[in-house]
Amino acid sequence: MMIEGHLNNTLMRLLLIIASLLVLPHIGTLNPLFIVISLALIAWCGFVHFFNRFSPSAWLLLPLSLLLAFLVLKLHGMSLGREASSSFLLVLLGLKLLECRRQRDVLAVIFVSFFVLITPFLFEQTIALALYGLCLFFLLLCALIINASGSASIRPVDVTRFATQIGLLAFPLMLIGFLLFPRMIGPLWAMPKDASNAVSGISDSINPGQISHLALSNETAFRARFNGASPAFNELYWRGPVFWQTDGQQWTVSLNSTRREAANDPSPVNTLYRYSLVLEAHHQRWLYSLDTPITAPNQVRLTQDNQLLLKDKLRRTRSFDLLSNTQTAPEILNDKDRLRALALPKNTDQRVYQLAARWQADAGSDIAVINTGLAHFNQEDFYYTLTPPRLGVDPVADFLFSTKRGFCGHYATSFAVVLRAANIPTRLVAGYQGGVYNAVGQFWEVRQADAHVWVEAWLAGRGWVRFDPTAAIAPNRIEHSIDFSNQRLGGEVRFLIEPSDGFSNWAQQLTSLMQAVDYYWESGVLAYGPEVQHDFLSSFGIDGWEQMVLWLALLSGGLILIVTLFLYRLSVRKEDPSQAAYLAFCKKLGRRFTYKKPAETSLHYFTRIAAIKPDLEPDLQQIRQQYLLSRYAKNDARKLLTLIRAFRF
Amino acid sequence: MPQTLAEQFSLKRFNQGSPSQKASVVLNLRRVYILPNRAGLTLAAVIVFMLVASINYSNSMGFVFTFLLASATQVSTFFSFRNLSGIEVHGLKCAPCFLGQQAHASFVIRETEGRDRWGIVATIDNQLLSIPHLKPHQSYPINVPVLPPQRGWYSPNTLTLSSLFPFAVFRAWSPLLFAQKILVYPRPLSFKQALPSLPAALANSSISSPSPGADDFSGFKTYQPGDPYRQINWKAWAAEKGLLSKQFSSQQSAQVWLDWNACSSPSTEAKLSELCQWALAAEKAQLRYGLRLPSKRIPPANGDAHLQHCLQSLALFNQANDD
Numbered sequence: 001m002m003i004e005g006h007l008n009n010t011l012m013r014l015l016l017i018i019a020s021l022l023v024l025p026h027i028g029t030l031n032p033l034f035i036v037i038s039l040a041l042i043a044w045c046g047f048v049h050f051f052n053r054f055s056p057s058a059w060l061l062l063p064l065s066l067l068l069a070f071l072v073l074k075l076h077g078m079s080l081g082r083e084a085s086s087s088f089l090l091v092l093l094g095l096k097l098l099e100c101r102r103q104r105d106v107l108a109v110i111f112v113s114f115f116v117l118i119t120p121f122l123f124e125q126t127i128a129l130a131l132y133g134l135c136l137f138f139l140l141l142c143a144l145i146i147n148a149s150g151s152a153s154i155r156p157v158d159v160t161r162f163a164t165q166i167g168l169l170a171f172p173l174m175l176i177g178f179l180l181f182p183r184m185i186g187p188l189w190a191m192p193k194d195a196s197n198a199v200s201g202i203s204d205s206i207n208p209g210q211i212s213h214l215a216l217s218n219e220t221a222f223r224a225r226f227n228g229a230s231p232a233f234n235e236l237y238w239r240g241p242v243f244w245q246t247d248g249q250q251w252t253v254s255l256n257s258t259r260r261e262a263a264n265d266p267s268p269v270n271t272l273y274r275y276s277l278v279l280e281a282h283h284q285r286w287l288y289s290l291d292t293p294i295t296a297p298n299q300v301r302l303t304q305d306n307q308l309l310l311k312d313k314l315r316r317t318r319s320f321d322l323l324s325n326t327q328t329a330p331e332i333l334n335d336k337d338r339l340r341a342l343a344l345p346k347n348t349d350q351r352v353y354q355l356a357a358r359w360q361a362d363a364g365s366d367i368a369v370i371n372t373g374l375a376h377f378n379q380e381d382f383y384y385t386l387t388p389p390r391l392g393v394d395p396v397a398d399f400l401f402s403t404k405r406g407f408c409g410h411y412a413t414s415f416a417v418v419l420r421a422a423n424i425p426t427r428l429v430a431g432y433q434g435g436v437y438n439a440v441g442q443f444w445e446v447r448q449a450d451a452h453v454w455v456e457a458w459l460a461g462r463g464w465v466r467f468d469p470t471a472a473i474a475p476n477r478i479e480h481s482i483d484f485s486n487q488r489l490g491g492e493v494r495f496l497i498e499p500s501d502g503f504s505n506w507a508q509q510l511t512s513l514m515q516a517v518d519y520y521w522e523s524g525v526l527a528y529g530p531e532v533q534h535d536f537l538s539s540f541g542i543d544g545w546e547q548m549v550l551w552l553a554l555l556s557g558g559l560i561l562i563v564t565l566f567l568y569r570l571s572v573r574k575e576d577p578s579q580a581a582y583l584a585f586c587k588k589l590g591r592r593f594t595y596k597k598p599a600e601t602s603l604h605y606f607t608r609i610a611a612i613k614p615d616l617e618p619d620l621q622q623i624r625q626q627y628l629l630s631r632y633a634k635n636d637a638r639k640l641l642t643l644i645r646a647f648r649f
Numbered sequence: 650m651p652q653t654l655a656e657q658f659s660l661k662r663f664n665q666g667s668p669s670q671k672a673s674v675v676l677n678l679r680r681v682y683i684l685p686n687r688a689g690l691t692l693a694a695v696i697v698f699m700l701v702a703s704i705n706y707s708n709s710m711g712f713v714f715t716f717l718l719a720s721a722t723q724v725s726t727f728f729s730f731r732n733l734s735g736i737e738v739h740g741l742k743c744a745p746c747f748l749g750q751q752a753h754a755s756f757v758i759r760e761t762e763g764r765d766r767w768g769i770v771a772t773i774d775n776q777l778l779s780i781p782h783l784k785p786h787q788s789y790p791i792n793v794p795v796l797p798p799q800r801g802w803y804s805p806n807t808l809t810l811s812s813l814f815p816f817a818v819f820r821a822w823s824p825l826l827f828a829q830k831i832l833v834y835p836r837p838l839s840f841k842q843a844l845p846s847l848p849a850a851l852a853n854s855s856i857s858s859p860s861p862g863a864d865d866f867s868g869f870k871t872y873q874p875g876d877p878y879r880q881i882n883w884k885a886w887a888a889e890k891g892l893l894s895k896q897f898s899s900q901q902s903a904q905v906w907l908d909w910n911a912c913s914s915p916s917t918e919a920k921l922s923e924l925c926q927w928a929l930a931a932e933k934a935q936l937r938y939g940l941r942l943p944s945k946r947i948p949p950a951n952g953d954a955h956l957q958h959c960l961q962s963l964a965l966f967n968q969a970n971d972d
Contacts, residue, residue: 082706107688107817111695114718118699121710130710137714141721141816148817149767153782158765162815166724173720178712184704316707526709563727567734568678 009049010156011146012100015109016046018139019097022113023090025120025129031075034087037068041094048098056098065095082122089116106147113140125317127521138163169563173556180537180552182545183530201282202240202430202451207250208395208410216386217448220280221432222288223519225443227274231290231326233434237454237466238288238446240431242305248345248394251413251428255285257303271327278319278523285310288431288446290324291466297321298531304337305427305464319527330463333425341425341458344417349397356421366424366459373415373422374472380404382411384474411469412453425458429466440509441516578630578637585623585644592649602627619647665807666824673739675761676810680823681733683726689818692722722818729821732814733769735762736783740827743805745960747925748797748836754805754829756791760784772809797833800921801968804830834960835921837929869893877952904937904949907959921963928963932956942966 019042027035048055056064068091076084093116096109117136120129141163146154201221222238230236243251273290287300287308296302297320301309308322333341359376363369381404388406391398396414399406412428419426433452435444454468528536537543542551586596586605593612596605602624610617623643629635663682674680685693696719703711739757746752754773758780760766766783773793780789797803811822869882872892882893907927912920924940931938932951939949940959944967947959 085702103817104688107691111692114714115695115699118702118708118711118714121708121714122702122706125708125710130713133710133714137717144816144818145814148814150779150781150813154765154767162728166721166728166815167717169724169727170717170720173723174713174716177716177720178709181712181716183707316709525713528709529707560723563724564678567727567730 008146011106011143012049014139014143014146015097015100015106015113016042016049018113018136018143019045019093019109021132021136021139022093022116025132026086026090029120029123030083030087030090033075034072034090037071038090038094041091041098045094045097045100058099061095061099068095082119086116086119086122089119103147103150106143110140110143110147125526127518138167141166173559176552176555176559178528179533180542180548180555182548183528183533201284201448204241204253204255204284205250206243206409206413206428206430206453208391208399208406208413219448220518221282221446221448221450222277222279223443223445223522224275224277224435225441225519227276230275230437230444231273234471235326236290236434236444237429237452237468238290238432238435239306239429240288241284241286241429242307242456243428243430244305244340245343246345246413246417246428248347248396251416253286255307255309257305257307260302260304260306271325272323273326274321274323276319276321276523278317278519278527279314280522281314281316281318283313283315285313287320287322289322290326292325292327294323294325316529317522317526318529319523319532330461333458338425338458341427342420342423344420347394348417348421349394351397351401352418353421355400356418356423359418360422366457369422369424370419370457370467373418374467374469377411377415377469378472382406382473384470408453408470411473412455415467415469416455419455419457427456427464429454429456433468438512438515438519440512441519443516443519445515445519576631576637578627578640581637581641581644582627582631585647616649623647662824664809664824666809666826668826668828672741672827672829673737674825674827676733676736676738676823678730678734680825681730681821682823683729683819683821685818686813686820689722689820692818696722722816725816726819726821728815729812729819731764732766732812733810733821733823735760735764736766736769736810737761738808738810738825740808740825740829743829743831745832745834745957745964746797747834748800751794751796752803752831752833754793754795754808754831756793756808756827758783758789758791758810760787767812767814769810769812772811774806795831797831800833800835800918800964802830802965803833832961832964834964835918835925838922838926869895875954904939905931906939906941906949907931908941909943910941917967921966925960925963928956928959 020039023035023038023042044054044056047053069088072084072088072091076087089112093109093112096105096112100106100109113136117133117140121133142159145159145162149159224238241253241255242257244254245252272294275290277288279287287310289306289308292306293302293308296308299311300320301311303309308320355376359369359372363372383405384407385405386407388399388410389403391403395410396417399410400414400418416426416428430451430453432446432450433454434450435446437443438445452468452470454466454470456464456466459465533548534543537548542548582602589609590596593609600608606617606620606624609620623640626635626640626643630637630640666680696715699711699715699718702708703715737759739759741755741757743752743754756771758769758771760783763785765785767781769780769783771778771780771791774795776793778791778793783789791808793805793808795803795805805827808825808827809822810825811820813820869885870893872881872894876894880895882895885891885893907924909920909924912923914920914923924942928938928940932955935951937949937951938959940947940962942962945962947955947962
């Protein structure tokens with residue numbers, strides 16, 4: 001049953017503000033056309049509201065709705081993706097606002113708004129956005145309350161008080177739901193493709209110039225927190241995908257490597273590092289780990305070439321507990337792998353083989369060849385730059401023999417090709433190098449700018465050993481992170497060395513603090529998925545979704561019951577203590593002599609008692625006096641209580 | 650309130666209310682019911698959609714806001730309850746009426762807990778009365794016109810207090826059934842029809858010696874409880890001579906019997922209408938009149954109380970709860 005009434009102005013204005021605020025976070029993520037359309041619809045509604053003109057008729061609204069729905073479908077196709085649905089909801093919100101005339105319409109607008117409220121989180125989930133969402137949620141509760149009160153006389157104070165009370169009471173209940181609602185693994189329907197686009201990070205194929213675009217990205221790739229000491233900065237090589245195969249142009253990852261048995265590692269314990277990794281969704285299957293991972297977390301495969309691989313692509317932030325050894329154990333290289341690690345495309349430039357032969361000429365061992373190669377990069381006319389010249393059909397030869405300017409991708413790929421030409425088994429590893437240590441949160445923040453590519457070569461007796469040609473040309477890159485804030489494309493590459501002046505030191509402290517908060521936000525809230533939930537709840541003995549549902553029901557039901565009981569206590573009228581004491585006293589007298597009749601006053605009753613037992617009269621008189629005083633003269637009930645207690649038959 | 654098991658489990662409680670013997674009722678946990686309305690079901694659907702989206706994208710903030718909305722909606726029921734609880738409703742005594750006339754069922758709603766109440770709607774017999782804002786300790790009278798369908802005791806239907814506060818997705822309501830009854834007299838015949846038949850009744854009358862009337866002053870007598878206040882000799886009272894009533898007599902005043910058998914109409918209801926009309930006419934003419942019904946006899950008298958007595962007997966004629 002709805003009461004038809006005129007919408008009050010406050011409510012309409014509040015809805016207009018909420019709608020505009022809901023559109024704002026989508027600027028930059030959605031097609032600007034839909035941002036403009038929804039803002040235009042809101043502005044139109046505002047115009048109708050303030051000037052009472054150009055009110056749209058139903059004849060106009062229906063075709064307009066159909067047209068806009070068609071437009072969304074035309075631009076996004078029939079996908080159920082986040083961009084399509086967000087655009088659709090925004091347009092719907094504008095249209096609903098336009099036809100908002102009665103209480104029912106207001107509810108429709110508010111319901112759509114609640115849905116729109118969660119759409120920005122499909123694109124990013126920062127703390128700032130969460131707080132923004134919380135404010136909007138509060139405003140929406142206020143709108144609901146104003147709408148339901150149906151009265152213009154409800155004051156903003158009352159509305160905010162109700163909304164605050166409801167919000168605060170809802171919070172623990174929400175927490176129970178958040179923690180205990182069984183998180184299903186994987187999406188309900190095929191994950192819309194658009195959820196993976198525009199994610200920067202290392203991809204599954206590498207060509208020489210590829211990593212450079214990441215150097216300008218301030219985005220966090222992952223954060224790592226060590227249990228105990230962390231390795232030295234120049235030892236922080238976070239291994240990601242391993243590349244064995246090259247066609248001369250680019251290297252491609254091989255993710256079907258065989259599983260490695262968890263090694264009962266004989267290597268020294270002082271190079272063991274235990275750490276937890278909070279990895280942002282990078283839509284790839286691999287994790288990043290220090291040199292040799294010892295064990296693999298649940299549902300993660302540890303491969304022969306020391307990759308940690310997930311079953312599916314990582315689509316949300318997750319945290320992993322890892323154990324690594326920075327010392328590599330000597331291993332046997334089987335013939336198949338040796339062949340893979342030496343394979344070169346047929347069209348490899350002859351100059352590459354000549355260069356390899358030159359390195360081999362004066363060297364007695366593989367390690368000597370490699371050192372000669374590193375020295376070659378250092379002493380010849382090579383430069384480290386983020387904006388290398390464009391390379392031709394054979395990028396390796398072009399880089400080595402003509403341009404000689406490049407980034408880590410160039411150095412690593414060409415170095416690997418020459419080593420293979422020199423008959424040294426070599427593979428390419430992509431990952432991140434270094435990071436920024438956050439002293440506030442005591443974790444390493446690794447950004448996309450730290451992306452790096454290096455080479456691993458197989459040495460008899462030592463196994464796979466890491467070599468970083470970039471370190472030979474730009475040692476600063478390995479000692480310090482790239483300073484993204486001072487980075488200019490085409491300019492000199494700058495690195496993060498200790499900040500010099502006081503202000504920037506202070507600013508950096510603040511940045512550290514904010515990043516620390518963000519770390520806990522990500523590892524505590526955003527990474528709370530099926531695995532973390534399982535680990536967290538099983539520490540309370542809650543295992544499996546049936547138990548989660550059971551506890552969810554028990555806890556939320558219990559909480560609701562507690563509030564209900566509290567309300568019940570409130571609604572039961574409290575008896576006046578003096579009244580209660582008086583009635584109890586009368587009952588006691590009644591057991592001895594005669595009961596008080598319901599309609600009898602204290603005077604009548606006590607007179608009756610005194611007639612039976614005259615010696616009680618003075619005491620009764622006193623009690624009556626005190627009872628009347630405490631009932632009607634607001635005297636303290638304590639006097640009456642002591643009198644009654646002192647009474648003897 | 651004592652209830653039989655059948656009453657406790659009957660669904661009627663939820664829309665008709667359990668009958669109360671008391672004249673006033675305070676709304677509490679036992680009396681206030683809450684269920685989602687249509688908008689509430691829509692919101693539930695929205696929440697399910699939000700949950701599906703959150704699951705599909707494994708989106709933590711999506712879960713947070715979905716559960717926050719669901720929890721807030723759940724919590725809002727407490728406030729729905731608090732918006733009604735502690736309101737006191739009095740069923741007021743209702744004036745009798747004639748059949749075909751509009752009567753009024755009257756209630757008073759009173760806020761007792763010192764809180765503002767918002768958006769309360771009182772419903773009775775499909776009539777809506779909206780009380781947008783009930784202030785702390787405010788009393789709010791409700792007068793609902795009712796049209797009783799037949800003579801006798803008429804019980805007004807259930808009065809339902811409801812509110813959609815605070816979110817308009819849950820409806821809290823409390824059905825209240827009071828013991829108050831409206832006495833409905835038979836429909837009087839119209840005067841034109843009635844007047845010719847009056848002499849027929851008068852023919853049955855016997856002229857008697859002076860009897861109390863209202864026309865001529867005939868002296869004082871000691872006041873007896875029941876004497877009209879208008880006839881008290883206040884001057885004598887002021888002179889401390891005690892309470893004296895003025896006595897009037899009307900020599901002309903006749904004694905008539907309004908006799909069931911003297912009615913011209915064939916049907917019971919029509920006869921009752923006729924008697925009703927006579928009683929009114931006789932009272933107006935200051936006659937002393939008695940009522941003779943097949944089952945009952947009221948000796949002649951006159952005055953307001955007598956008229957009411959006669960009319961009540963007519964109203965309750967041949968009814969089960971005849972008193």
